[in-house]
Amino acid sequence: MEGFSFSTEVQVRFAETDAQGIAHHAAFLVWCEVARVAWLDAYAGGYTSIRERGIEALTTGVSLTYHRAAYFHDRLTVWTRCVDVRGARFRYEYRIENDGEVVASGHTDHATVDAASRRPLRVPEWLADAISAAV
Amino acid sequence: MEGFSFSTEVQVRFAETDAQGIAHHAAFLVWCEVARVAWLDAYAGGYTSIRERGIEALTTGVSLTYHRAAYFHDRLTVWTRCVDVRGARFRYEYRIENDGEVVASGHTDHATVDAASRRPLRVPEWLADAISAAV
Amino acid sequence: MEGFSFSTEVQVRFAETDAQGIAHHAAFLVWCEVARVAWLDAYAGGYTSIRERGIEALTTGVSLTYHRAAYFHDRLTVWTRCVDVRGARFRYEYRIENDGEVVASGHTDHATVDAASRRPLRVPEWLADAISAAV
Amino acid sequence: MEGFSFSTEVQVRFAETDAQGIAHHAAFLVWCEVARVAWLDAYAGGYTSIRERGIEALTTGVSLTYHRAAYFHDRLTVWTRCVDVRGARFRYEYRIENDGEVVASGHTDHATVDAASRRPLRVPEWLADAISAAV
Numbered sequence: 001m002e003g004f005s006f007s008t009e010v011q012v013r014f015a016e017t018d019a020q021g022i023a024h025h026a027a028f029l030v031w032c033e034v035a036r037v038a039w040l041d042a043y044a045g046g047y048t049s050i051r052e053r054g055i056e057a058l059t060t061g062v063s064l065t066y067h068r069a070a071y072f073h074d075r076l077t078v079w080t081r082c083v084d085v086r087g088a089r090f091r092y093e094y095r096i097e098n099d100g101e102v103v104a105s106g107h108t109d110h111a112t113v114d115a116a117s118r119r120p121l122r123v124p125e126w127l128a129d130a131i132s133a134a135v
Numbered sequence: 136m137e138g139f140s141f142s143t144e145v146q147v148r149f150a151e152t153d154a155q156g157i158a159h160h161a162a163f164l165v166w167c168e169v170a171r172v173a174w175l176d177a178y179a180g181g182y183t184s185i186r187e188r189g190i191e192a193l194t195t196g197v198s199l200t201y202h203r204a205a206y207f208h209d210r211l212t213v214w215t216r217c218v219d220v221r222g223a224r225f226r227y228e229y230r231i232e233n234d235g236e237v238v239a240s241g242h243t244d245h246a247t248v249d250a251a252s253r254r255p256l257r258v259p260e261w262l263a264d265a266i267s268a269a270v
Numbered sequence: 271m272e273g274f275s276f277s278t279e280v281q282v283r284f285a286e287t288d289a290q291g292i293a294h295h296a297a298f299l300v301w302c303e304v305a306r307v308a309w310l311d312a313y314a315g316g317y318t319s320i321r322e323r324g325i326e327a328l329t330t331g332v333s334l335t336y337h338r339a340a341y342f343h344d345r346l347t348v349w350t351r352c353v354d355v356r357g358a359r360f361r362y363e364y365r366i367e368n369d370g371e372v373v374a375s376g377h378t379d380h381a382t383v384d385a386a387s388r389r390p391l392r393v394p395e396w397l398a399d400a401i402s403a404a405v
Numbered sequence: 406m407e408g409f410s411f412s413t414e415v416q417v418r419f420a421e422t423d424a425q426g427i428a429h430h431a432a433f434l435v436w437c438e439v440a441r442v443a444w445l446d447a448y449a450g451g452y453t454s455i456r457e458r459g460i461e462a463l464t465t466g467v468s469l470t471y472h473r474a475a476y477f478h479d480r481l482t483v484w485t486r487c488v489d490v491r492g493a494r495f496r497y498e499y500r501i502e503n504d505g506e507v508v509a510s511g512h513t514d515h516a517t518v519d520a521a522s523r524r525p526l527r528v529p530e531w532l533a534d535a536i537s538a539a540v
Contacts, residue, residue, distance in 0.1 A: 014442060014452070015294050015435045019287035019342055025194040026164040026285055030420045033161075037419060037478070047419070048478050059160040063198040069253075072289050073442070073453050118204075149307060149317070150300045150429050154422035154477050161420055165285045172284060172343070182284070183343050207424050208307070208318050295464040296438075299431040329430040333468040339523075388474075 004079035004095060006134070008038040012074045022069040028104050029062060032094050035078040036108075039092070043082075043134040044127055055124065056115045060089070064106035074098050082131045088112050088120040090131065139214035139230060141269070143173040147209045157204040163239050164197060167229050170213040171243075174227070178217075178269040179262055190259065191250045195224070199241035209233050217266045223247050223255040225266065274349035274365060276404070278308040282344045292339040298374050299332060302364050305348040306378075309362070313352075313404040314397055325394065326385045330359070334376035344368050352401045358382050358390040360401065409484035409500060411539070413443040417479045427474040433509050434467060437499050440483040441513075444497070448487075449535040460529065461520045465494070469511035479503050487536045493517050493525040495536065 016027040040047045050057065070076060079095040088111050096104040114121045123131075151162040175182045185192065205211060214230040223246050231239040249256045258266075286297040310317045320327065340346060349365040358381045366374040384391045393401075421432040445452045455462065475481060484500040493516045501509040519526045528536075 013435060014288060014438055015296055017289035018284060019289070019291045020191055020193070021289045024285050025197060026161045026168075029161040029164065030418060033419055046478070056155055058155070058204070059201060061198075061200045062160060063196075065196045066194060069193070073451070148300060149303055149423060150431055152424035153419060154424070154426045156424045159420050165283060168284055181343070208316070290461055290463070295467060296431045296434040299434065303431075326425055328425070328474070329471060331468075331470045332430060333466075335466045336464060339463070 004081050004093075006039055006042060006081065007077045007079045008035045010034055010076050010078060012070050012072050012076065014072055017072050020069075022071060023074075025064075025066060028064055028066070028096065029108075031076065031078050031096065032062075032064075032080075032092070032106075032108055035080040035094065036092055039080050039082065039134070044130040050127065051115065053124070054115045055121060055127075056113050056118075057110045058113055059108055060111050061109035062106070063108075064094075064104055066104050068098065068101060068103045070096075070098055070103050076103060082134060085123050085128050085131050088122050090123060139216050139228075141174055141177060141216065142212045142214045143170045145169055145211050145213060147205050147207050147211065149207055152207050155204075157206060158209075160199075160201060163199055163201070163231065164243075166211065166213050166231065167197075167199075167215075167227070167241075167243055170215040170229065171227055174215050174217065174269070179265040185262065186250065188259070189250045190256060190262075191248050191253075192245045193248055194243055195246050196244035197241070198243075199229075199239055201239050203233065203236060203238045205231075205233055205238050211238060217269060220258050220263045220266050223257050225258060274351050274363075276309055276312060276351065277347045277349045278305045280304055280346050280348060282340050282342050282346065284342055287342050290339075292341060293344070295334075295336060298334055298336070298366065299378075301346065301348050301366065302332075302334075302350075302362070302376075302378055305350040305364065306362055309350050309352065309404070314400040320397065321385065323394070324385045325391060326383050326388075327380045328383055329378055330381050331379035332376070333378075334364075334374055336374050338368065338371060338373045340366075340368055340373050346373060352404060355393050355398050355401050358392050360393060409486055409498075411444055411447060411486065412482045412484045413440045415439055415481050415483060417475050417477050417481065419477055422477050425474075427476055428479075430469075430471060433469055433471070433501065434513075436481065436483055436501065437467075437469075437485075437497070437511075437513055440485040440499065441497055444485050444487065444539070448539040449532055455532065456520065458529070459520045460526060461518050461523075462515045463518055464513055465516050466514035467511070468513075469499075469509055471509050473503070473506060473508045475501075475503055475508050481508060487539060490528050490533050490536050493527050495528060 018024040077097045084091045093107045153159040212232045219226045288294040347367045354361045363377045423429040482502045489496045
């Protein structure tokens with residue numbers, strides 16, 4: 001996928017379908033999260049290690065466009081990249097593909113906070129560096 | 136809520152929380168859907184009656200900004216309105232409040248399709264009229 | 271409902287349906303939890319107040335029989351009672367009805383633990399008393 | 406795992422955790438379903454091929470015991486087997502393990518029905534044979 005170098009696979013679960021016979025649109029947010037977790041495993045020591053340092057990454061915004069329906073059992077490729085680290089904020093972009101066709105695309109916005117106080121916390125340098133290296 | 140005249144209540148379920156101790160961001164999409172369904176009940180004869188006429192309303196896009204966390208047991212007010220009916224497309228806007236404070240805001244985009252062929256289908260006049268009347 | 275004196279209403283959400291066109295079987299566990307939370311609100315000061323005292327109630331078992339399908343938009347009545355408090359353990363029983371017909375029935379088992387240590391903690395007397403009073 | 410010869414891996418998603426900091430108990434039902442789907446892929450031509458023949462497999466009962474909590478990011482092994490095909494009914498058994506320790510165990514009951522009429526339909530011979538061969 002142009003501009004993306006990291007991807008994760010998910011397979012549409014039956015529980016993720018709805019009475020329209022397609023994957024429910026909220027499931028895509030869960031898959032984006034699965035992809036972020038895999039990305040953090042690959043590039044930044046894992047989300048768990050971030051949490052263990054007393055940092056939480058909150059989701060502050062989501063924006064997804066659905067181009068095609070996805071169906072039960074479909075194997076989807078979730079292309080992911082982290083962009084735009086600024087202060088306590090960063091964004092992930094996604095393109096979700098099914099057999100080479102774009103099913104959905106968009107981004108999620110996040111902010112790092114101190115786990116205890118929930119106050120904004122600048123993205124730590126080691127994490128910002130990991131993100132830059134991944135890009 | 137300024138500009139909104141219809142709202143629905145939801146209470147954060149324990150199953151909707153996550154290990155950050157807050158409502159998971161994907162749950163908000165489900166609450167917006169609950170609000171659309173209630174809106175259709177109030178203004179357009181219900182989503183079931185739309186489906187029975189062979190029309191499906193697909194979700195083609197979502198965009199939400201999360202302003203504050205919501206917690207288990209919180210009672211949230213989901214303000215909803217339908218705007219911008221054009222051809223086969225329409226948009227819902229939302230403001231989700233917790234005790235008067237905005238928790239999240241955004242919109243979802245939809246398209247009506249023929250349930251059988253999945254081809255775009257102009258929003259039927261009676262539904263467009265119902266939407267106009269509600270606005 | 272014979273033997274039950276407390277009930278909660280839930281309406282099947284579109285997100286809770288699956289490609290069989292019915293409510294997914296896992297959604298029933300979430301409704302049972304919604305009913306437990308409402309029961310605790312009514313009889314025991316609320317689950318939040320229990321958590322604030324440093325007690326967690328874990329789910330240690332579930333057993334449900336599905337008698338009939340439930341469909342999108344159905345309004346279900348979840349009859350609930352707490353039975354069999356013994357040491358750190360207690361059970362809830364359920365009958366889920368749709369317009370007077372039993373849709374599902376069963377029970378869930380729970381254990382109180384110290385929130386910090388996760389060690390079993392005898393159900394506190396005030397809670398056991400509240401449960402007895404409710405029965 | 407003694408008595409089991411087929412397993413599937415799932416990794417606990419962040420969306421599957423709850424405010425107790427553990428995987429929510431309803432998520433286990435979804436994982437059992439993921440395991441059944443994988444089992445059907447391996448032994449019976451896939452659930453999709455069953456549905457394409459006009460057969461639906463309904464879930465008629467669930468019974469799970471939770472032995473230990475599972476946490477975000479844990480990789481779980483879901484051991485699965487199909488047992489007791491009788492007429493239109495069959496049962497799956499499960500043991501869910503985390504690094505060799507049993508996290509949960511139990512079974513789900515199912516019935517095959519005609520997809521159109523929703524009437525019970527004897528498990529087709531080819532499927533019963535596939536199940537026997539797998540056992």
